[in-house]
Amino acid sequence: MANAHIIDGKAIAGELRRRVADAAAQLRQRLGIIPGLATILVEGRLPSNAGEAALIAEIEKLNLDDRVDGILVQLPLPPGIDAHRVISAVDPAKDVDGFHPVNVGRLWTGLGGFVPCTPQGILMLLRTMHRDLAGSQAVVLGRSNIVGKPMAALLLAADCTVTVVHSKTRNAVSIARRAEILVAATGRPLMVGLDWVKPGATVIDAGISPVAGPNGKNRLVGDVDFAAVRAVAGAITPVPGGVGPMTIACLLRNTLIAASRRRGLADPML
Numbered sequence: 001m002a003n004a005h006i007i008d009g010k011a012i013a014g015e016l017r018r019r020v021a022d023a024a025a026q027l028r029q030r031l032g033i034i035p036g037l038a039t040i041l042v043e044g045r046l047p048s049n050a051g052e053a054a055l056i057a058e059i060e061k062l063n064l065d066d067r068v069d070g071i072l073v074q075l076p077l078p079p080g081i082d083a084h085r086v087i088s089a090v091d092p093a094k095d096v097d098g099f100h101p102v103n104v105g106r107l108w109t110g111l112g113g114f115v116p117c118t119p120q121g122i123l124m125l126l127r128t129m130h131r132d133l134a135g136s137q138a139v140v141l142g143r144s145n146i147v148g149k150p151m152a153a154l155l156l157a158a159d160c161t162v163t164v165v166h167s168k169t170r171n172a173v174s175i176a177r178r179a180e181i182l183v184a185a186t187g188r189p190l191m192v193g194l195d196w197v198k199p200g201a202t203v204i205d206a207g208i209s210p211v212a213g214p215n216g217k218n219r220l221v222g223d224v225d226f227a228a229v230r231a232v233a234g235a236i237t238p239v240p241g242g243v244g245p246m247t248i249a250c251l252l253r254n255t256l257i258a259a260s261r262r263r264g265l266a267d268p269m270l
């Protein structure tokens, strides 16, 4: 079989970033609005209640800061800090990661809150291959709150028939092999081999894992054995250069949307 079409996430993300930049420039010219994104990176040596209280206090300050439209808390947090409490402290209107329970509920009920960046980007990549996803058999490998679950919600909203595979799933390989759309988000390097993939399927690889290369230097690989699977898939994303660039572009997109919504403006056309 011919090699799969390689979905160029870097180029597609570059295009989205240009559109976001244009829309941001218009917002600035017309209304003097400069979208602001605050990023909180917690150092590993603050694993204490004091660390959590300080972090939440910082988030509450940013919630009230009118210059800030989006707040991103870098995950994972150090042990001892409750990620649920921290995420819940973010104002849902500034939750550009889409992890706050209000936005999670909005996603699952179709109410249009903020959608997590990685699955949002993956859906955009899928749309470059499939204008209509309705009725497609989709399998998501992984059920994290960051990738797997919101991915399943988005595919369901696009009228796919969705199966979610996790570490306790029996017969994962045969379930995956039924998929027309296969999204891998397990963090298990190169787990998805040729036998996991239905011929002609679209395979999206969210995984990023460092593995030792032949020269002793680490290189990044995905969950999918790209070299093997590209021979059977219809389309496939590379790692790096697939999902990763889309995540960053969607974060910028969400920030621009937050800046607009907070001022009662319509969402920019992106």
Ligand code: NDP
Pocket: 118, 141, 142, 143, 144, 145, 146, 147, 148, 165, 166, 167, 168, 169, 172, 185, 186, 187, 188, 191, 206, 207, 208, 209, 243, 244, 245, 247, 248
């Ligand atoms: P998590 O570790 O939070 O979740 C991994 C999921 O995979 C879990 O649901 C787990 O199941 C499941 N899993 C683990 N092993 C298996 C297995 N053998 N078979 C089936 N399912 C399995 O990871 P994340 O979702 O945060 O990230 C997944 C990957 O995506 C990582 O490589 C991460 O680096 C990458 N990532 C990439 C991003 C990007 O921008 N490209 C952004 C975010 C993440 P269970 O729930 O049962 O434990």
